[in-house]
Amino acid sequence: MQVRDATATKSVRQGWTGRTRVALVVALVALLTASMPASGVYADQSGGDNNSGQNALNAQQRAVLYNIARDTWKFYSADVDPNTHLPLDNIGPNGKRGTYTSAANVGVYLWAVVAAHDLGLISREGARAEIAFTLIEVAKLARDHGFLHQWYDTTSGHVIRNPGDIDCATETTPTFDNCYFISNVDNGWYASGLIVVRSAMPELRGLVNTLLNPMDFGLFYDSRPQTACNVNPAVTGNQPTGQMFGGYYVGLPVEQGSNWQHYYHNGALYSDPRISAYIGMGLHQMPGDVWWRSWRTLPPKQCPTDPDFSWQGQWPVGGYWQVYKDPQSGKRFNVWEGHYTYPGSDLTFIPTFAGGMFEALMANLVVPETTWGTKSFGLADRRAAQVQVKYTTEQLKYPVWGMSPSSTPDDTGGYGGYGVEGLRFPYFGSGADASHPNLGLSQCHGCATEDVVTPHASFIALDVLPQRAYTNIQALRRLYPDLYRPDGGFYDAVNPTTGGVGHRDLVLDQSMIMAALDNALNQRKLQRHFAADPASAAAHRYLSFEKLSIADTGNGDNSGGDSTGNNNG
Template sequence: MKVKRLLIGCLLCCIFCLSTVVAPVSAIAAPAHTAASNPSASLTQAQKLELDAIAQRTWQFFDADADPTTHLPMDNIGFNGAPARGTYTSPTNVGVSFWSIVNAEDLGLISHVDALKRANALLTEVEKLSKWHGFLFSWYDTTNGHRISGPGGTDQEGKPATGAFISTVDNAWYATGLIVTRNVFPTLAPRATALLNAMDFGIFYDNGDQSQSITAGQMYGGYNADQGPATFHYGILNAETRIAAYIGIGTHRMPGDVWWRTWRTLPADFTWQGQTPQGYNATYHDPQSGKPFTVFEGHYSTNGINFVPSWGGSMFEGLMNNLVIPETTWGQHSFGLNDQLYAQAQQAYATQTLNYPVWGLSPASTPDDTGNYDAYGARNMASNKNCCPYDETAITPHASFLALTVTPQAAFNNIQQLQQCYPGIYDRYGFYDSVNPATGQIGHRYLVLDQAMIMAALDDALLNNRMQHHFAEDPIIAAAQPYLSQEKFSLP
């Protein structure tokens, strides 16, 4: 019955798309172009104008989202019965909010003076936030800047931090906000650098005996304040968590071992995966230490496309790093190539295997206005298929924008298709966070993380990867270039 409802929903959506003669006012027009047959062809000028209009509407979210008391970004804003305001925030939210200020200036939506004022206000509040050895805690109340136990949780300000979880990946994304701030706003650079230097990412590195432990040399997922590292590791390199490896290597707080010791695919005997990885062993010498490392260059395949998998098969895991790290140019035989193939495989899986009229499986709000959040991903692309697979019942617009620089035409066409099939998905602040492609039900929320990914993607797509350029000139990020350029994934 579930499959029957799914097919009926997809059929109705396709019929609606084909029968729509006049698109809604808020929808993108369908400009004629000759590049549509080539999913990787560059965007046309007409398409760029349409994307620029989306950027203008998306930026309005950030004005509404900044808490007027503290200037901290609220986690989300909701409409149509969804929770109205998520007055809590995280280190990642803070980091990407710095991005969005820069994106708005780049795209001509605000002046440099205005951007500097906004960045200064946010930086001033961040300087006040309680920290543990320079690291941000997981959650803060945006109304007063106090540390809290979780969204809607209890006030922890002034209480002992012992045992509080310090997230590796969240603090790495926070660090990216400081990096772009110091590069774009020179007058703020000393303050941003001071906050950046206060964090020793080496605490997240497992420096155990690599000859005895398969996870030694990888990153811990976090640190329990005053107690010790978390009990889990980031074992997969193709995940959003690799940003912490970039930061750790670039700050010289982690050795380059972390790059080579983190797996391209899980070891073949790990039964979590749904397919046996294919590939070969390759030996590399670390650019910093010169030490040799033998790496299994493994890949998966689905719908006839080879790719290095992520943990859950989501677009967010595979492509978020490419917003700020020049993977497309520095890693033409590694992540630059994989980012494109990964996007193509996701597109094929959603449209050919799931028979959806649109694609874009990535963590997002649930499409039911409950205010919940879930992980969505393509199971055939995931390392976790046999243990804890992600859901496949929601499509999120941010996934299309993540693909704009690697499969421009396919991404643009999917953005159009989303609006034509589900006209209610595009509203006052741009795209709502998710839609159930079978029923058409929309999650009427805007998340600061997902809106920020859209803004950064538009900055890259419309301005020749300007967002990447802001980061590439920083020595912390520049350290990634020899790792990306040296490695060759087992991809045709």
């Protein structure tokens, strides 16, 4: 069914008619595409129908979700700057607009436009025009090695230090602030959006490649010598080499002087920065080392110089050391296949750093983890959602679940880190031992609070717990009617105890909802777009290769029972 939303296509910008704009885009795309070689197409390996069997969404449920997609798509007509065609970070109450954007915002906005086309909410011509105008503008932005900076002013396209802060043109000497910081994870989401567009709309391949080809994710990889230890004591600062850095500072390389003190590693593989590992390996810019040298849980010591991770949320940690032979290089790696166990049960899972839902499940919106990684991170995705449901309903006694970083549940325009950390379970910090164990649910303890629910968490869980997620979405609308409106879908956050709502929309969170609905209603179509691109090959190989130390007994999402019940670990 093809539905055209006149407001969504934004037919008039600065006096241009939609037909004139589209014609210009077609001409520009033709010029860019003509000089670019066609890339190969990776065979679709995303699997068959989504939500099959007893967990399948029925026709009525699908109709409800489709209407939510239609309402959510209306948000974008107000969100995109009419002059620069860049997506705004957020729109708040009383017309307040967050006129700044980031690499992640651009990437997920591309997801949303593709999803809207897949769902019949915008014509192909309209979607192509919207994407092309944005990418043409992105091509004008200041970049480094093809990567986008941390923040841009959407009214001018200039790099800014922070939202509402100075124009970075006033800072002429490199320093350790956001004028010079290039984020690993944000550019991972940006690249994922480019890859999805390249697959979904091959006619834009040339334009996409002009932006994607200069990007070298190897810049984020710590290629310094590795040891058999968890870290390398020979490297200044005793660094965990072979992992990804959280980013880099332009003109301030990590190996010079004391610069290393300003850098950090994305040590936890099961968190949102893994999107950059998938893409970096897929583009042959990072070796498979990054997969094995990053950690599932923080590991016990292998050498006296290794860090003491007994402060982590759960300690002692269950698991074992497993030697893997890398499927690409043939190198051998000793990997700590650790896991947490939900207290009082046999439910085993891989923790994220701060317990937020998008840390666990955002990558699955584009990378087919649930299909390719049935014994690795696809299984971990389902367990992460089960832990959220179990803890929120049984320990916190909330009527709804879904914690993930989001706006605050008020109209202050604040943003907070929310996640299931198991703060109600015993925690002894670095003093934990077998007699007094830490029993938390995340790697960090106290990095997030557990008092806010965000709707996007339910939508990204549709792929792993479809019936539970759908029921929760309906409960959010029923119990908190102020949380939803027809001209934009869900607002960003609610306090499940007081009912307080943050009347604010983030393009990041709304785009996760659009992507999740494309997958739920179109047999994982956004995942299939990514899977059809050659850059997905490494993700498929590594997800299907590894077996985590969490067992699967086949317990899934039973609509008639507790899908978070005990599993044999």
